[in-house]
Amino acid sequence: MTTITRVTAADRGDWDELWRGYLAFYKATVPPEVTEATFARVVADEELHGAIARLDDGRAIGLVHWLTHSATWTTGVYCYLEDLFVDRSARGAGAGRALIEHVRSWAERTGAAKVYWLTADDNATARALYDRVARATGFVHYEITLD
Ligand SMILES: CC(C)(COP(=O)(O)OP(=O)(O)OC[C@H]1O[C@@H](n2cnc3c(N)ncnc32)[C@H](O)[C@@H]1OP(=O)(O)O)[C@@H](O)C(=O)NCCC(=O)NCCS
Numbered sequence: 001m002t003t004i005t006r007v008t009a010a011d012r013g014d015w016d017e018l019w020r021g022y023l024a025f026y027k028a029t030v031p032p033e034v035t036e037a038t039f040a041r042v043v044a045d046e047e048l049h050g051a052i053a054r055l056d057d058g059r060a061i062g063l064v065h066w067l068t069h070s071a072t073w074t075t076g077v078y079c080y081l082e083d084l085f086v087d088r089s090a091r092g093a094g095a096g097r098a099l100i101e102h103v104r105s106w107a108e109r110t111g112a113a114k115v116y117w118l119t120a121d122d123n124a125t126a127r128a129l130y131d132r133v134a135r136a137t138g139f140v141h142y143e144i145t146l147d
Contacts, residue, residue, distance in 0.1 A: 002062070002095045004102045007042050007050035014052060014060035015039060022063065022085035038065075051102050053086070053095045061090035064099040068112055079107035081117040084126075096129050 007015055016035075023029060030038075042050035042065060053062030063085050068077040081103050086095045100115075107115045115134075118141050119126050130136070 001056050002053045002093075002098045003056075004051050004053050004098055006045065007039075007052055007063075009043050011052055011060070012039065015042075015050075015063065018052070018060060018063040018085055018087065021087060022083055025085065049106070051099065053099055055090070060087075062086040062095040062099050064103055066103050066106075066115075068107075068110065071113070074113040076111050076113050079103065079110070079112040079115045081115055084117070091125075096126075097133060100129075100133055 016039075019035065019038075038048070041048040048065060048067050050063065050065045052060050053064075054060050063083065064081065065083040066079055066081045068079050071078045081100065084096060084099060086099070104115050116137075117130075117134075119130060127136075
């Protein structure tokens with residue numbers, strides 16, 4: 001059984017471990033001050049939102065972050081699911097699906113017009129889940145990085 005709760009200040013240790021795991025999956029690093037600011041903004045639950053999945057014994061095994069933004073094709077907002085991670089030891093047992101459902105349900109309550117996210121074309125594991133719970137749009141992601 002997986003329980004999902006909002007990230008609070010008391011979750012710092014568990015959040016850190018999951019965030020590190022997520023960054024390691026992407027072979028990415030972010031400066032400590034960014035991690036610090038991200039945690040603070042998630043805990044504030046205003047512009048950024050986050051939830052942690054736990055097993056019955058309390059062990060934190062998964063993390064999701066999301067945000068909303070205005071859009072021209074709706075009078076409301078879109079919900080962007082930015083980060084999703086489940087610890088390797090707990091994968092394949094429904095935590096990822098439950099975390100997406102948590103965001104979908106939050107977005108529905110908030111009145112968002114849709115929930116969307118990006119993934120790497122070759123992330124077959126994640127896409128096996130996504131193909132079960134959402135529709136692939138076929139859009140290709142471009143970006144210009146600014147220093
Ligand atoms: C993607 C990820 C979050 C999925 O989490 P998870 O808890 O393992 O996912 P779930 O157990 O909820 O899987 C849900 C469905 O996907 C299927 N699935 C999960 N892993 C699979 C795999 N390796 N191969 C095939 N199907 C798989 C499950 O069978 C399940 O389907 P079902 O409920 O119909 O049986 C997790 O693998 C992860 O954290 N990966 C590394 C980080 C990452 O890729 N994040 C997403 C970036 S966009």
